[in-house]
Amino acid sequence: MRMSGLKHPLSGAVYDLTDDGAIEVTTEDGSGTFDKNGVWMSGDLRSCDPQMCNWIASGVHKLAPRRPTSYVQEEES
Numbered sequence: 001m002r003m004s005g006l007k008h009p010l011s012g013a014v015y016d017l018t019d020d021g022a023i024e025v026t027t028e029d030g031s032g033t034f035d036k037n038g039v040w041m042s043g044d045l046r047s048c049d050p051q052m053c054n055w056i057a058s059g060v061h062k063l064a065p066r067r068p069t070s071y072v073q074e075e076e077s
Helices: 050-058
Strands: 005-007 014-017 023-027 030-034 040-043
Touching: 014 050, 023 050
Parallel strands: none
Antiparallel strands: 005 014, 014 023, 023 030, 030 040
16 A cells, blocks of 8 residues: 655655555655664665665654655545
């Protein structure tokens, strides 16, 4: 299930926290699943920003008083 994600400011990759605590990283070239430390778990995308994975997994980004424009909202179906 896709939750709201955060777009990386340099690469443009979208980082999403999954229900099981993994990080789903999606780019124009593909996607991959990583653990909270940025270690590859599955998918065709093999590299990511480990600091971004750690930040998303920690939930700290949810404490910001306002969300930056780089947040991607979940699409309703």
